[in-house]
Each structure stands twice: as structure tokens, then as C-alpha cells.
Amino acid sequence: MPNPIAFAMLAIWPLVTVALFRRFEAERALILSLLVGYLFLPEVPAVFDLPLFPPLNKHNLPALSAFVCCLWMYGVRGSVLPESVAGKVLLLTFVLSPIATVATNGDPVLYGQVGLPALGLKDMVALTLQQFLLILPFLLARQFLTQGGAQRELLIAFMVGGLVYSVLMLIEIRLSPQLNLWVYGYYQHYFGQSIRGGGYRPVVFLYHGLWVAFFTMTAVVSAFALWRMDARTNRSGFLLAALYLSAILVLAKSLGALIFAVALVPCVLLLSRVMQIKVAILIGALAVSYPILKGADLVPQDRLLQQAASIDPERAASLQFRFDNENILLDRAYRKPVFGWGSWGRNHILDPVSGNILTVTDGRWIIVIGVYGWVGFLAEFGLLLLPLLLLWRETTVAHEGDISPFIAPLSLLLAVNIFDMLPNATLTPLTWLIAGCLMGYAEALKAARMKSGNMRALRWQSIL
Numbered sequence: 001m002p003n004p005i006a007f008a009m010l011a012i013w014p015l016v017t018v019a020l021f022r023r024f025e026a027e028r029a030l031i032l033s034l035l036v037g038y039l040f041l042p043e044v045p046a047v048f049d050l051p052l053f054p055p056l057n058k059h060n061l062p063a064l065s066a067f068v069c070c071l072w073m074y075g076v077r078g079s080v081l082p083e084s085v086a087g088k089v090l091l092l093t094f095v096l097s098p099i100a101t102v103a104t105n106g107d108p109v110l111y112g113q114v115g116l117p118a119l120g121l122k123d124m125v126a127l128t129l130q131q132f133l134l135i136l137p138f139l140l141a142r143q144f145l146t147q148g149g150a151q152r153e154l155l156i157a158f159m160v161g162g163l164v165y166s167v168l169m170l171i172e173i174r175l176s177p178q179l180n181l182w183v184y185g186y187y188q189h190y191f192g193q194s195i196r197g198g199g200y201r202p203v204v205f206l207y208h209g210l211w212v213a214f215f216t217m218t219a220v221v222s223a224f225a226l227w228r229m230d231a232r233t234n235r236s237g238f239l240l241a242a243l244y245l246s247a248i249l250v251l252a253k254s255l256g257a258l259i260f261a262v263a264l265v266p267c268v269l270l271l272s273r274v275m276q277i278k279v280a281i282l283i284g285a286l287a288v289s290y291p292i293l294k295g296a297d298l299v300p301q302d303r304l305l306q307q308a309a310s311i312d313p314e315r316a317a318s319l320q321f322r323f324d325n326e327n328i329l330l331d332r333a334y335r336k337p338v339f340g341w342g343s344w345g346r347n348h349i350l351d352p353v354s355g356n357i358l359t360v361t362d363g364r365w366i367i368v369i370g371v372y373g374w375v376g377f378l379a380e381f382g383l384l385l386l387p388l389l390l391l392w393r394e395t396t397v398a399h400e401g402d403i404s405p406f407i408a409p410l411s412l413l414l415a416v417n418i419f420d421m422l423p424n425a426t427l428t429p430l431t432w433l434i435a436g437c438l439m440g441y442a443e444a445l446k447a448a449r450m451k452s453g454n455m456r457a458l459r460w461q462s463i464l
Contacts, residue, residue, distance in 0.1 A: 003185030037062030098127035112352025141436025162219020213254030225409035340373035
């Protein structure tokens with residue numbers, strides 16, 4: 001169980017956020033409050049569980065604190081909702097769909113001698129608030145991270161965060177994952193899953209070693225992007241950081257994150273900005289289409305298992321386990337396909353005697369479909385994919401020199417994060433931070449285009 005230090009860290013984080021906003025500009029304070037909170041605050045089960053309120057933890061408490069600070073210091077900047085109709089519909093559906101989920105789950109779920117409660121008004125309030133807290137980084141980034149300078153700050157923060165975290169990672173690679181136990185008094189995941197390749201993969205203060213490796217990959221891509229695109233400083237430092245972080249990523253022992261880095265780094269170094277955004281859209285579209293193809297039984301599972309077995313039989317067994325659970329959970333989800341089963345583990349299969357959960361939800365997509373149905377899935381993944389589509393629309397009519405070079409690597413990072421949510425539940429505040437940043441920039445590009453068009457029209461009218 002978490003020790004007093006864990007709860008103290010959560011309790012003082014609003015004060016840390018206030019200090020950051022008083023010390024730095026809004027852009028840097030927002031990035032630091034969410035990034036540092038994500039990297040160093042304790043994981044679940046260290047939460048503040050208040051009545052009629054979703055648990056406050058490292059994933060939503062920093063965002064809530066930043067939201068209050070922004071509201072207090074800067075007020076509301078423009079519309080809270082996205083400007084596009086699709087954005088408004090997706091955002092409102094994302095936040096409000098739990099109302100329909102609760103309304104369609106008014107009966108208890110029974111498994112032999114075990115029962116799960118029906119959903120009621122308090123669940124409706126708690127789930128809606130949970131969705132609102134989850135989307136706060138997106139809303140804040142859309143308001144405050146719309147300029148190219150803010151996007152550069154975001155990439156630098158990822159790189160520096162990776163460099164700082166690498167020291168802690170090296171400690172755990174050598175001694176085994178112990179930092180969370182030493183500092184917060186508990187181990188946040190199954191220790192056996194940190195043993196890989198005759199050594200250890202670091203976990204530090206995140207949920208799992210895969211999360212650490214994915215963040216390291218983000219830092220690697222950010223460093224290479226800054227090395228190519230940033231002309232303000234001596235770029236050799238960025239190259240050294242990129243190479244060092246690449247070595248750390250190899251030591252993190254995560255094949256998935258390593259494959260992502262091998263795929264993205266050449267894109268960042270060789271492709272144009274517009275082409276990088278197109279690649280990002282392709283990756284994101286493939287990720288969103290997978291659950292649809294899976295539901296239609298069009299995913300070639302046997303062929304994928306054979307290819308995995310040719311690389312590593314252990315990984316093939318892991319993939320088989322994932323596929324088996326996905327099939328069971330999809331069958332369960334089809335009983336309530338529109339709005340899902342809601343909370344309390346109603347989307348799982350339970351042992352009828354002991355009440356133990358028999359299924360495992362690894363991928364974020366299967367979690368969302370089971371809890372909030374296909375409506376919730378399309379709202380969440382559509383909201384993540386929409387900024388890439390809006391950016392592509394705007395970049396096709398703008399001169400490449402007028403486009404910030406930093407949105408291209410951020411687009412690739414967002415797309416890969418969406419893709420990684422197929423095998424893993426790696427939806428973090430940083431995911432929403434990138435998505436909101438890109439959404440705000442796409443809307444700024446559109447506003448500039450519309451203003452330019454209006455100015456040209458006025459000039460023609462004055463000539464005529």
C-alpha cells in the first residue's frame with residue numbers, strides 16, 4: 001500500500017502547479033505541471049477517492065490544478081469547444097456519453113453467486129466528471145499551446161524529461177525496479193513483467209515498463225526532430241542527446257517502442273513536414289480501423305501469430321493471450337454494443353464462485369468499447385485522430401514555409417500513440433496534450449487563412 005509520502009506528493013501538487021504558473025509563462029507552466037506530474041507522482045492505488053467524484057490521481061490531478069490556475073490567472077480564452085463541427089460533436093459525445101451508458105445499465109450483472117451492482121445517478125455523475133478530467137489536458141493545450149514556440153517547448157520538455165528519467169532508468173536496469181517501492185512504499189505492477197532478456201526493464205514511477213519505454217521513444221524522436229529543425233541553438237547537443245537516449249531505449253528492452261523509434265526517426269529526418277503529417281494520418285487511420293476489422297473478423301490472427309513465433313515464441317504466446325482475451329471481451333461487448341457496460345468491471349467476465357475477474361484488458365480500445373461502447377470508442381479515438389486530419393487540410397493549402405516545423409514530429413508521435421493503444425492502454429495526459437496542441441495549431445492556421453482571404457476580398461472590392 002502507498003505510504004504517507006505518496007499521498008503527500010499528490011496533496012502538494014496543486015501548490016507546485018501554482019508555483020509553476022507564477023514562475024513561468026502559461027505555455028511552459030502547463031507543460032511542466034503535466035509532464036513532471038506524470039513522470040514523478042505515484043501511480044494507482046495512490047489516489048484521493050472522494051464521494052460522488054472520480055478518484056484523483058497522477059493522471060487527472062495535475063490537469064485539474066492547471067485548469068484552475070489558467071482559469072484564475074488568464075480567464076477563458078475564446079471558445080472552450082473546438083471550432084469545427086466534428087470537433088464539437090466528438091468532444092461533447094466523449095464527455096456526455098456516460099449518461100447514456102448509465103441509463104442503459106440499470107440492472108445488476110449476475111455471475112452465479114456473484115453480482116455487480118446496477119449503475120445509478122452517482123455513477124452517472126462520477127463517470128461524466130471522469131471524462132471531463134481526462135480531456136482537460138486537450139482543452140488546455142488547445143488554448144495555450146497553439147504557437148510554434150509552444151510546440152518547440154513541448155519537444156524540448158520531452159527530450160529533457162527523457163534525459164532526467166534516463167538516470168533513474170539506469171539505476172533500475174542495474175538494480176531491478178525498486179524506486180517506486182523505496183520512495184512510495186509499494187510496487188505498482190507485477191514484478192515478473194519487468195524481467196526481460198536476462199535483465200530488467202525499468203518502471204520508475206510509471207505504471208509499467210512499456211510506458212517507460214514509450215516515453216523514452218518519445219524523447220528520442222523529439223531530440224532527433226530538434227536536431228534537424230531547430231536553428232536557434234547549437235544542434236550538436238541535440239544530436240548527442242538523441243544518440244544517448246537511443247541507447248537508453250535499447251536498454252529499456254521493449255521491442256514495440258524500439259520498432260516505433262526505428263520507423264519514426266527516418267521520417268523525422270528525411271520527410272517534409274506535409275509528408276510526415278500524411279504518414280501520421282495513415283498510422284492513425286490504421287489504428288482506428290483495427291477494432292472495426294477485428295469486429296468483422298477480418299484480422300488475420302493466425303498469420304500474425306506465425307510471424308510472431310518466427311521471431312520469438314514467447315512473444316507469440318503473449319500475442320495469443322491478447323487475441324484470446326480480445327475475442328472474449330468483444331463477445332461480451334456485443335451484448336451492449338452502443339453505449340457499453342459502464343464501470344465496476346461490468347465489461348469483464350467474472351468467476352461465478354470467487355468473483356475474480358477472468359479476463360484481461362490490455363489495449364485501450366477494448367477497454368473503451370467494453371465500458372462506453374462503440375459510441376465512446378469513436379468519440380475518443382476520433383477526437384485523437386481529428387487534429388491530424390485538420391492539420392492535413394490546412395497544410396495542403398498553405399506554403400510549407402508558413403507551417404511550424406515542430407507540428408510534424410508531434411503529429412507522428414500522436415499517431416504512434418494511437419497505434420500503441422491497440423496492444424496497450426498508453427493513453428496518458430501527454431497524449432491529450434499533444435492532441436490539443438495540434439488541434440489549436442490547426443485552428444490557428446485556418447483562422448489565418450480565413451483572415452488572409454477576407455483581406456484579399458477587401459482589396460479587390462476597393463479596386464473595383
